[in-house]
Amino acid sequence: MKLLQCMFFLLLLLFIFSCENEPPYIRNPVYNIVVYQSGAGAGPSTMVFLSVHFILFDENGFEDISDISLIHVDTDIVWKLKRNDLEETLYGDNNYHGFSFFEYDNGNSVLLGDYIVRVTDSSGNQSDMALLVDLEGHSENIYKSSIPEYEINLKENRKEIEFNKFEYSSLELKVLNQPELFNNSRKKFTFGEKLILSDKELVAGSLVSLRVNSAVDERLIYFLKNYTIR
Incomplete structure (x- = not known):
């Protein structure tokens, strides 16, 4: 035992x-x-x-x-x-x-x-x-490392931007000094969508952070320099 x-x-x-x-x-x-x-x-x-x-x-x-x-x-x-x-x-x-x-x-x-x-x-x-x-x-x-050529323009209504010359799958935007616009996160836009940042005019000096996903799998990502609303 x-x-x-x-x-x-x-x-x-x-x-x-x-x-x-x-x-x-x-x-x-x-x-x-x-x-x-x-x-x-x-x-x-x-x-x-x-x-x-x-x-x-x-x-x-x-x-x-x-x-x-x-x-x-x-x-x-x-x-x-x-x-x-x-x-x-x-x-x-x-x-x-x-x-x-x-x-x-x-x-x-x-x-x-x-x-x-x-x-x-x-x-x-x-x-x-x-x-x-x-x-x-x-x-x-x-x-x-390289950055493809691109161009950003503010539309006349001051609520929307255009992103040109750079082909992408999706674009994620955040207004850094107005984070409440997208619930303190980024809003994703697929290629061809209008890049509407706000339902009100953006004030001069607003900083827009841009994340660009080059393909659907998001293997290659670009964080571009912040765009200043003027």
Whole structure:
């Protein structure tokens, strides 16, 4: 009887130990390549960053996560973040963790191709997830920051702007000094929609923040310099 009790106790300890050492896991990684034009708030010059987010889970609690590494396979370049560096955001119905400013080449370009997202817990357990970063129609293994030509004009009614020369999928606008216009968020306009900012005339000095999504998948995003209503 005592032998059975000892065996049961040992098995219980093994079970508890194995549960405590379950590695964390990552799933559903998503990415964006984000270009910030000079004057959009990210820096004194135009810069581009890789933004990567993913669902992250650890059976021992989020506090058990030690660090996250993003590894570019072809070059072995590694970006490493501590748990407290991670951002949390909502995609659909799920909470995602990640970082929006993975920087390469002083923000002048982003490496395309195969990446590995690696999560490590406090016991040293690791989990990997593959991530392919690419852009449709872009054959090179690097994306260099650039801003397509565009033109913004204020309509005579001072309630609407025109955005020309730059083909896009959708445009998200926010009046920075009047955030209540869109419930303190951005309003998305698809290509061809009228860009009506307000039902009243906008006052001179109003600042409009512009996020341009170049395609439906929003893989490539531009934050343009703030437009001032004059």
